[in-house]
Amino acid sequence: MTTTEASGGLSKYLAVYVAMLVITLIEVVIAYRHPSGARLLVSMLLLAAIGAVLGVLYFMGLASENHRSIVAFSVFTLFVLATINYGWTDSFRILFGAPFSK
């Protein structure tokens, strides 16, 4: 957050606050509709990711940092999050046997 921004209005932070609460409410509604496992997981992850992006950009102030910071932090973090998901396929192997065996 820059000094110029610090003296600015609160409206965008209130908008993010309301958006985060609404996202949580939508998650609860979806959870009580009991969709199938994959649909539930994708919906939850997508909504959580939207809330997280809003939080990082505005509550953590990344949106008001310089462009190079945003690119560096985002690319590094997304790369780590992407690579750490390689294990998912193995969880299906435990359930259904070796992947790609059929």
Next chain:
Amino acid sequence: MSHSDVALGGHHVPVMEPSPFAVPAKKLAMWLFIISDIMTFAACLVAYGFLRNSTPNWPKPFQSSTIVSVMLMTFIMITSSLIMVLAVRAAKVGDRAGAFRYSMITLAAGLIFAVLHIREWFGMIAQGVTFYKNPWGTGLFGGAYFSVTGIELLHVIAALIALLIVSLGYKSGRYSAGDIENCGLFWQFINIVWMFVVPLVYLMNVAG
């Protein structure tokens, strides 16, 4: 001529390079710490997802009363994040009293969150959930549940201690607005992690 001047050949060149990304060093360190902590939480949540996905009899124990409590915790956490933003803004314009007041409100909200979190744990333990067994299905559930929520609670407690120390120090003039901002970054990060813990751990396991 100083020793450093001799070492630099007598030329007056800057000894320190400018901060990368034009971010103050302490703030950059906090961002790098948060990125490394993302790996910790991501590994925990992926491990949890792995176990849940690969275990056919995964329990779905969370009743509506638990979900209401978790929603209250989420409301407190998101509200505390907004208040922490106000604390950082106040610190940035040199309003020490305002920054301290907002930090203390954040601290109080965090304490309520932690108490509710521990209450949830006691509720689960009372139902017979331990690290190794539970009354509903695979024994892995307890270990996964307590690990993921435990690491979140540990972060909350650590952040509250840091916030208390830094806020008191800021009020007395020992710490700067940048230190309040760094505390705020960590608090916001914990809120963001909670936004993943709630759907993945609680809402995906609603009893029905």
